[in-house]
Amino acid sequence: MKPDLSQVDPLGYNLATRTNLGDVVVRTAALFPDRVAVVDRGEEITYARLAETVDRLGHGLRSLGLEPGTPVALTMMNSWQMLATYYACARAGLVCMPTNFLLSADDQRWILDDARPAALVTDAAFRPLHEQLLPGLESVTAVVITDESDPEPVAGRDTRSWRGLVDQAPDGPVEVIVEDRDTVQCLYTSGTTSRPKGVLVSHAAVHTALLSNALAIRMSWGPNPPVMLVVLPMFHVTALNTLSMPVILMGGTVVLVGAAFDPALSLDAMEQQRATHTMMLPMMHQACVAEQQRRQRDLSSVTTAIYAMAPMPEELLEEVDRLYPQxxxxxxxxxxxxxxxxxxxxxxxxxxxxxxxxxxxxxxxTKTMGPDGRVLGPGETGEIVYRAPNVCSGYWNNPGANAEAFAHGWFHSGDIGHLDEDAVIWFTDRLKDIIKSGGENVSSVAVEAVVLGAEGVAEASVVGVPHERWGEAVCAVVVADGSVPEAELEERVVAHAKQRLAGFQVPKSVVVVAELPKTATGKILKQQVREVVR
Structure with a gap:
């Protein structure tokens, strides 16, 4: 059954029924106009101000000639302006495309050339970068600078002030037809093994995830709003969709403390703002533990402390428990x-x-699946696959990757693992990181967990290297912590592994490096690790 809408105005019907990420801010501001939405390095932005800015900026972006569905690139540090720009794009039916400014200039240029954005919103600090990237990239016709009042042209483009675009825009809501499954964002993957892929995600998918996350980490709606310290970069899905946006949905406060992670500033902000939630990489939590030992803060307001991207040793977990006692x-x-x-x-x-x-x-x-497309049962190891309304719409400009990702009616994660009898998920390894040695499949993750426990090891990554006899041999690439002479480290790591692993899992070689290559969110770039040892 479907309603007869022949006498209904299409725009009015869309506004009354749609799922649009930009509408989240408007709804929250209607209920909590004077509540603080964002604390940005001490500056407080209320929901009323954020909502007004979002609509004005949406009008301003439309005035640049941008039509619904057009991608807008964002090269910005964490800031309230970045959040406002995202929501303005959503209200105006544009596709927000935050870019990872920590990638090489070559990768950033490749992404811009692949996505072909029509406009770029950026901070003045990135002007030299874009003077380098934009020549020859004809799709970008307009540049908006967040922190210059009268900017000079960037690479010869029409260049506007972000503040001026907001101030000169008309009052009133941005009202255009935006469908629930229209693309709201394009985030490029970290490209740990190849060129990054543009992941297209709809308004409905993100909105579903925001509600799911708010439930998962027990965010309260109403008189006791969440206060989230965000230290990860917002060009990444975690800081943007998992942390910041659920808080805005629930009428809470996002706390930002600067461009780079600083444990002292982070702990000070949590104490001053009475933060209830935070999420950090294990190494960030470790730095906060050390800083708290140097100078104590009252962190009793924190009710949820999440870690991700890498495992956390039990000893560190216990220290983090003491850091956030509640x-x-x-x-x-x-x-x-x-x-x-x-x-x-x-x-x-x-x-x-x-x-x-x-x-x-x-x-x-969530299920696991065999190579033949058969859904597996509890305890059976296979590729982890998903069905969910928050699955992406697909990859931009990559039909082959889409065919692989959506094979057999599930989204294929590329992760290997199993579900136990309680449907708890146990991760084994990335499919592409399994080491095939002498006819056995070796989980690099399992070996890494053991190597990290060896005396003298601060960090570790395990990869397969070509071997005439075994096909691949297990190689541990480690960063030393200085407690053991480097000349003894290989022998100690191997001896430690022999006591805890099967013979085919024990590293055949150990390579000591000064540091491991990582993404901006701390994920180890295994392809680059392989290049070091091959």
Missing amino acids: AEVILGSGQTEVVPATTMQWPEHRRTAAASWGPQAVSVL
Whole structure:
């Protein structure tokens, strides 16, 4: 059954019924206009101000000649202006495309050439970068600078002031038809093994994930709003969709403390703003533990402390427990293509299934699948696959990747693992990182967990290297912590592994490096690690 809408204005019907990420701010501002939405390095932005800015900027972007569905690139540090720009794009039916400014200039140029954005919103600090990237990129016709009042042209483009675009725009809401499954964002994957892929995600998918995340980490609606310290970069799906936007949905406060992570500033902000939630990489939590030992803060307001991207040793977990005495410290996991969190531990899993990913999120159905497309049962190891309304719409300009990702009616994660009898997910390895040695499949993750426990090892990455006899040999690439002479480290690592692993899993070689290559969110770039040892 379908309604007869022949006598209904299409725009009016769309406005009355749609799912649009930009409308989130308007709804929250209607209820909590004077509540603080964002604290940006001490500056407080109320919901009323944020909502007004979003609509004005939406009008301003439309005045540049941008039509619905047009991508707008964002090269910006974490800021309230970045959030406002995202929501303005959503209200205006544009596609927001935050870019990772920590990538090489070559990768950034490739992304811009692939996505062909019509406009670029950026901070003045990135002017030299864009003077280098934009020549020859004809799609970008307009540049908007956030922190210059009368900017000079960038690479010969029509260049406007962000503030001026807002101030000169008309009052009133931006009202254009935007469908629930229209693309709201394009985030490029980190490209750990090849060129990044543009992940297209709809308004409905992100909105579903926001509700799911708010439930998962117990955000309160009404008189006790969440206060989230965000230290990860907002060009990444975690800081943007998993952390910041659920807070805005729930009428809470996002706390930003600067362009680069600083443990002292982070702890000070949590104490001053009475933060209830935060999420950090294990190395960030470790730095906060050390800083707290240097100078104590009252962090009793924190109720949820999440870690992700890498495992956290039990000793560090216990230190983080002491750092946040009232908090549940839990692991969250996911990927850009299935707007995270896709899985999240429950508090009890810290004791009963600490090495697991926890169960699926409320919006997600998770299974494992064999190479033949057969859905596997509990305890059977296969590729982890998903069905969910927060699965991406697909990859931009990449039909082959789409065919692989959506084979057999499921989204294929590229992760290997199994579900136990309680539907808790146990991750084995990335499909492409499994080491095939002498006819055995070796989980690099399992070996890394053991190597990290060896005396003298600060960080570790395990990869396969070509071997005449075994096909691939297990190689551990480690960063030393200085407690053991480097000349003895290989022998110690191998001896430690022999006591805890099967013979085919033990590293055949150990390479000591000064640092491991990582993405902006701390994910180890294994392809670059392989290049070091091959």
